[in-house]
Amino acid sequence: MLQKTPSNRTINHRRIIHPLFVRITHWINAYAAIAMLMSGMRIYNASPLFEFKFPAELTLGGWLAGALSWHFAVMWLLVINGIAYLLYGIFSGHFIRKMLNIGAISAYRNIKLEMKYLLLHGTGEYNVIQRLLYVLVIWDVVLLFFSGLALWKPVQFQRIADFMGGYEQARYIHFYGMVILGLFILIHVSIAFAVKGTIKSMFTGRLTKSQIAKLERN
Ligand code: HEM
Structure with missing residues (x-):
């Protein structure tokens, strides 16, 4: 069903806003990234780089060998x-x-819409902040992958470690990459829960009733 909004947008109620392939890979990636993060924190606790350790309740694997098994098993899921x-x-x-x-013009338009309370979240069209965050996290996972390779097989992937400034430096890069991933998950999941309908539509692929009602008001 097609419908016009007050600002002359056309809403197609049956439109797929998240393609099936994106939905399936997103939920598998989400599971794998969270498991990598939690087992990674347990591995860090066994040999911390700084003066602190992560609370055991936030970690996965129980002990070092268990966490390493999780980390390497889930790594393949995340990579493939x-x-x-x-x-x-x-x-x-x-x-x-x-x-x-992600240009300056679209950022400016987004800020103007936000100021008029017209910026729409959770409708399948990502605003500039979301786009920046998604692009950032994709590059972050790529960085985690390469720094992880350097730590996993330091002899075979010595060139990667050298490129990162050596094995020790690769450890710090992997750690900071994990911090960025953790912060992303915190912000991303909070926004997803805060905006009604967002999570449901990431499962069904379509606009929910509350999202359609929000679009109709704009
Ligand atoms: C349980 C945790 C998670 C929830 C509830 C969640 C929820 C969502 C939702 C609802 C969207 C669609 C946003 C919208 O329509 O405005 C989305 C998109 C996205 N999420 Fe998550 N997410 C989770 C974990 C993750 C993790 C761990 C990552 C990164 C490793 C991630 C990366 C992304 C990316 C890149 C997109 C954009 C997908 C695309 O269109 O290609 N998410 N997420």
Whole structure:
């Protein structure tokens, strides 16, 4: 069903706002990234880089060997599924359409809409902040992958470690990458829960009733 809004936008109630491939890979990536983060914190606790340790309740694996088993098992899930998501994003045009439009003009338009309370969240169209965050986290996972390779097989991947300034430096890079991932998850999940309908539509792929009502008001 097609409908016009007061600001002359057309709403198609049946439109797929999140393609099935994106939804499936997103939820697998989310599971894998959270498991990597939690087991990574347990591995860090066994040999901390700084004066602090992470609370045991936030970690996964129970002990060092358990956490390492989790970390390496889930790593394959994240790598295979992550590559599938990246290839889909690049070759289907999904990234260009939904994420890479991060220019100053669209940022300015977003701020103007936000000030008039017209900026729409959770409708499948990402605003500039979301786009920046998604692009940032995708690069962050790539950085975590390469610094992780350097730590996992320091002899075979010595060139990567050298490029990062040595093994010790690669450890710090991997750690800071994990901090960025943790912060992203905190912000991303809080926004997803705060805006009604967002999570449901990431499962169904379609606009929810509350999202349609919000669009109709604008
Ligand atoms: C349980 C935790 C998570 C929840 C509830 C969640 C929820 C969501 C929702 C609802 C969207 C769609 C946003 C919108 O329509 O405005 C989304 C998109 C996205 N999320 Fe998550 N997410 C979670 C974890 C993660 C994690 C761990 C990552 C990164 C490793 C991640 C990366 C992304 C990316 C990149 C997108 C954009 C997808 C695309 O269109 O290609 N999410 N998430």
